Amino acid sequence: MNMTTMLGSTRDVPSAADTPAIEARDLRMSYGSTDVLRGLDLTIGIGEVVALLGPNGAGKTTTIEILEGFRAPSAGHVRVLGVEPIGGQDTWRADLGVVLQSWRDHSRWRVRETLHHFGEFYRPYSTPERPRPWPVDDLLARVGLTGKEDRQILKLSGGERRRLDVAIGLVGAPRVLFLDEPTAGFDPQARRDFHDLIRSVADLDVTILLTTHDLDEAEKLADRIVVLAGGRIVADGSPDALRRAMSATTEVRWGRDGATHVHSTDDPATYLREVLNAPGGPFTDLEVRRASLEDAYLSIVHRFETGQELDAHEARALLSSTGATPRSSSTAGTTSDTTDGEHR
Numbered sequence: 400m401n402m403t404t405m406l407g408s409t410r411d412v413p414s415a416a417d418t419p420a421i422e423a424r425d426l427r428m429s430y431g432s433t434d435v436l437r438g439l440d441l442t443i444g445i446g447e448v449v450a451l452l453g454p455n456g457a458g459k460t461t462t463i464e465i466l467e468g469f470r471a472p473s474a475g476h477v478r479v480l481g482v483e484p485i486g487g488q489d490t491w492r493a494d495l496g497v498v499l500q501s502w503r504d505h506s507r508w509r510v511r512e513t514l515h516h517f518g519e520f521y522r523p524y525s526t527p528e529r530p531r532p533w534p535v536d537d538l539l540a541r542v543g544l545t546g547k548e549d550r551q552i553l554k555l556s557g558g559e560r561r562r563l564d565v566a567i568g569l570v571g572a573p574r575v576l577f578l579d580e581p582t583a584g585f586d587p588q589a590r591r592d593f594h595d596l597i598r599s600v601a602d603l604d605v606t607i608l609l610t611t612h613d614l615d616e617a618e619k620l621a622d623r624i625v626v627l628a629g630g631r632i633v634a635d636g637s638p639d640a641l642r643r644a645m646s647a648t649t650e651v652r653w654g655r656d657g658a659t660h661v662h663s664t665d666d667p668a669t670y671l672r673e674v675l676n677a678p679g680g681p682f683t684d685l686e687v688r689r690a691s692l693e694d695a696y697l698s699i700v701h702r703f704e705t706g707q708e709l710d711a712h713e714a715r716a717l718l719s720s721t722g723a724t725p726r727s728s729s730t731a732g733t734t735s736d737t738t739d740g741e742h743r
């Protein structure tokens with residue numbers, strides 16, 4: 400039985416039709432006197448793949464742990480598959496797959512027995528539409544651990560262990576999969592394999608919320624990127640929309656007469672014309688670079704952290720694709736100034 404047969408289609412699931420997979424309204428969380436989440440509004444539809452980004456300590460893991468039901472929020476309305484996570488029963492829990500940041504238990508267990516062990520928890524929740532658990536051999540093949548079935552966990556490499564973590568998250572054939580920094584420590588090939596795996600899972604309408612610091616990963620995997628900073632969502636949109644909202648600027652780099660110049664501009668054509676027509680020796684270097692998603696992200700976070708105002712237009716652009724309402728006038732914005740840097 401392959402994965403598609405096994406998972407069926409979540410379109411058949413009654414609760415999937417009109418209930419969002421994840422819903423948070425004015426979600427707040429404080430640890431003692433420290434406010435970590437200050438009013439998060441987030442709706443994620445069934446089958447969406449969303450990357451949650453934000454600087455260290457922004458509250459990504461906290462958010463995920465609240466959605467998983469591991470942590471009670473201080474305030475706010477939270478629903479995952481229509482259920483309040485902190486009171487979620489086992490039938491609800493069986494619909495979730497969780498890949499934590501680090502999982503170090505059972506290190507003497509072997510790969511197959513570990514998956515078998517966790518898979519058995521899900522058997523009582525098996526339905527004709529969604530047989531559970533996921534067949535271990537198919538799962539091993541999916542995560543690239545075929546041939547490692549009998550190895551003890553402590554003898555796996557870091558990347559292999561992470562693949563096992565992902566397999567454990569999937570073994571219950573979840574409807575919603577939470578992945579906290581899933582590819583930390585992966586080599587490039589393992590990362591690529593993992594991306595293929597997640598895309599194939601996403602194709603089955605599994606809702607995926609992942610945290611990552613890897614912009615490239617977010618861009619490859621996610622339909623939508625949500626940026627968390629200062630306890631609030633400061634940007635929410637497709638990778639393209641975020642890049643467009645933040646990347647009016649283009650960087651022009653040129654070398655001439657022994658000097659390298661770097662200039663950011665909203666109007667590269669006009670600037671280039673000026674540069675090319677200016678008197679001087681031959682050009683030794685010329686590069687025109689549109690800002691990347693990483694540039695956009697860094698700019699969003701930088702603008703937020705330095706308290707730079709964003710105007711209503713910028714706020715709308717950053718939050719527009721989900722129709723979210725900007726909550727603050729002091730979050731992120733575009734870097735549309737033109738600065739000239741010169742390096743000799």
Ligand SMILES: Nc1ncnc2c1ncn2[C@@H]1O[C@H](COP(=O)(O)OP(=O)(O)OP(=O)(O)O)[C@@H](O)[C@H]1O
Nearest residue numbers: 430431435453454455456457458459460461462610
């Ligand atoms: N159990 C806890 N008790 C007190 N403070 C906590 C606890 N867990 C997290 N924090 C604090 O809450 C803030 C948010 O932490 P969280 O782990 O959610 O951030 P994150 O965005 O996932 O960070 P990272 O990117 O570093 O993983 C941090 O300042 C952290 O120190």
